[in-house]
Amino acid sequence: MIPKLVRTCLLAVLLAFAGGAIAIDSEDAFDDPVLQERYENINRELRCLVCQNQTIADSNATLAQDLRREVRDMIAAGQTDAQIREFMIERYGDFVLYRPRMTAGNFLLWAAPVLLLVIGALVLVRVVRRRAQETDLEPDGPEAGQS
Amino acid sequence: MLKFIVPFGLFALLAVFLMVGLFRDPSYVPSPLIGKPAPEFALPSLQDAAYPVSSKELLGQPWVLNVWGTWCGGCRQEHDTLLAIARARTVPIVGLNWKDDNALAQQWLRELGNPYAVVAEDREGRVAIDWGVYGAPETFLIGPDGVVLFKHIAPMTMEVWNTEFLPRIEAARAAAGSKS
Numbered sequence: 001m002i003p004k005l006v007r008t009c010l011l012a013v014l015l016a017f018a019g020g021a022i023a024i025d026s027e028d029a030f031d032d033p034v035l036q037e038r039y040e041n042i043n044r045e046l047r048c049l050v051c052q053n054q055t056i057a058d059s060n061a062t063l064a065q066d067l068r069r070e071v072r073d074m075i076a077a078g079q080t081d082a083q084i085r086e087f088m089i090e091r092y093g094d095f096v097l098y099r100p101r102m103t104a105g106n107f108l109l110w111a112a113p114v115l116l117l118v119i120g121a122l123v124l125v126r127v128v129r130r131r132a133q134e135t136d137l138e139p140d141g142p143e144a145g146q147s
Numbered sequence: 148m149l150k151f152i153v154p155f156g157l158f159a160l161l162a163v164f165l166m167v168g169l170f171r172d173p174s175y176v177p178s179p180l181i182g183k184p185a186p187e188f189a190l191p192s193l194q195d196a197a198y199p200v201s202s203k204e205l206l207g208q209p210w211v212l213n214v215w216g217t218w219c220g221g222c223r224q225e226h227d228t229l230l231a232i233a234r235a236r237t238v239p240i241v242g243l244n245w246k247d248d249n250a251l252a253q254q255w256l257r258e259l260g261n262p263y264a265v266v267a268e269d270r271e272g273r274v275a276i277d278w279g280v281y282g283a284p285e286t287f288l289i290g291p292d293g294v295v296l297f298k299h300i301a302p303m304t305m306e307v308w309n310t311e312f313l314p315r316i317e318a319a320r321a322a323a324g325s326k327s
Contacts, residue, residue, distance in 0.1 A: 049176055049281035062246060063281055066272045091279040093179040 029072045042071050042084055045098050055098060178279055178298045185212075185289045186277035193244050193252055193266035200241070200267040205289070209296075209316045211240045212287040213263070213303070214275060216247040217255045219283040225302035226259050232308055233262035238316055242266035245275045245283055288312055290319040 030036040043057035048064040056064040056071075067088075074084045088096045094103065102110045180186075185202060192198040213229060215222040233240055242263035244252045249268065256266070269275055278287065288297040296315050299307055 052174065062272070066246075066276060070273075070276060090179060091276060092281065093177060093279070095176050 029068075030075070035075055038081065039072060039075055042075075042081055043068055045085075046071070046088055047092075047096050047098055049092055049096065174282075175300060176281065178295070180279055180287075180295045181298060183295060184293050185287070185295045186274070188267065188269075188274040188277065190267035190269055190274060193242070193249065193256075193268045196268075200265050202293075205239070205241065206291070206293050208291050209238050209319045210289050211238055211312070212243055212278070212289065213240055214243045214245050214278070214280050214283045214285045214287075216245045216283050217251045218247065219245075221302040222284045223259075225284055225304070226262070228303045228305055228308070229262035230260050231305065232303070233264075237313070239264035243274065243278075243280075244268050245280065246270065246272045288315055291323040 028036050029039050040057060044055050046056045046067060048054045048056045048059040048061055048067070050061040050063045051059050054064075056067045058064075070087075071084055074087065079087075085097065094100055094106075100106065187202045189199055189201040189203075192200050211232075229240060240263050242265070244266050246269065249270075252266075252268070256263075267274070278285075282300060284302055286299045286303050287295055290296050296319060297311060299311060301307075
C-alpha cells in the first residue's frame with residue numbers, strides 16, 4: 001500500500017512530464033508513418049522565430065503553424081529535408097536552425113573547443129617540463145639555490 | 148609581470164564581449180534578404196479582390212513594404228508615423244496585410260487613415276514567409292532594381308525613417324540615375 005502523499009507526489013511528477021506526450025498538431029499530417037516521422041523530425045529542428053526558445057514542433061504561435069504547413073506541403077511535394085532546410089535558411093537565416101551549420105562566420109565558434117584543448121595541452125606541457133627541471137635541481141641540496 | 152598581464156588581458160576581453168552582449172537585442176534576427184532580390188508576389192488587393200497587386204509593377208523606383216495587421220499593437224502605434232511619411236510622398240508605401248480579417252482591415256484604414264499606395268492581402272501568410280517575416284510590424288526598403296536594401300523590425304518612428312530609410316532612398320536614386 002503506497003501512502004497517499006507519495007501517490008500524490010508521483011502523480012504530480014508524472015503529470016509534469018506528460019506535456020511532452022501531447023503533440024501540438026491535433027492529428028497526423030501524413031498517413032504514411034515514414035513521411036510523418038520526417039515531418040516531425042524537421043519540425044523539431046526549426047526554430048519558431050516568434051517564441052525563440054521553442055521549435056515549431058513545440059509552438060502553437062500562428063507563425064509556427066504556418067511554417068509547419070509549409071514543411072508539410074514541401075514534403076508532400078516530394079522535396080528533400082535538405083531542400084526544406086535551405087528554404088527556411090533563405091528566408092529566416094541560419095538562426096532558424098536548432099543545429100547550426102558550420103559557416104565562415106561561425107567557424108571560430110566550432111573550432112573553439114579544439115583550439116582551447118590544444119592551448120591547454122601546450123600550457124600543461126610547459127608547466128610539467130618546468131616542474132621537472134625544478135625537481136631535477138633538488139638532489140643538489142638547498143645550497144644549489146643559494147649560489 | 149606577464150603572469151598578470153595575460154590573465155587580466157583575457158578577462159578584459161571576455162568582459163568586453165559580455166558587455167556588448169548585454170546591450171544586444173536577442174529577439175532581433177538579421178534578415179538574410181538584405182542585398183538580395185526581393186521575393187516576388189502577386190496577391191489580391193485588400194480593397195478589391197479582383198485587382199491584383201504585383202511586386203513586378205513596382206520595379207524602377209524605390210518602395211517600402213510595410214507588414215501589418217489589425218491584431219498587431221505595434222502597427223497601431225506606428226500608424227500615425229506611416230501617415231506622416233506617406234504625406235511627404237517620398238516613396239510609395241505598399242502594405243502587406245498579414246493574416247488578417249478583410250473587413251476589420253478595411254475598417255482600420257477607413258477609421259485611422261490610409262498611408263498605403265496599395266495594400267496586398269496575405270490571408271494565408273505565405274508571402275510573409277517568403278519575406279522572412281516573423282513579427283509585425285516589419286518594414287522593408289526595396290531599391291529601384293528590386294533588391295532589398297533595409298529591414299526595420301519594430302514600429303516605425305520618424306527617427307528611424309530619417310536616419311535609416313531616407314539616406315538609403317537617396318543613395319539608391321543617385322545610383323539608379325547614374326546608370327541610366
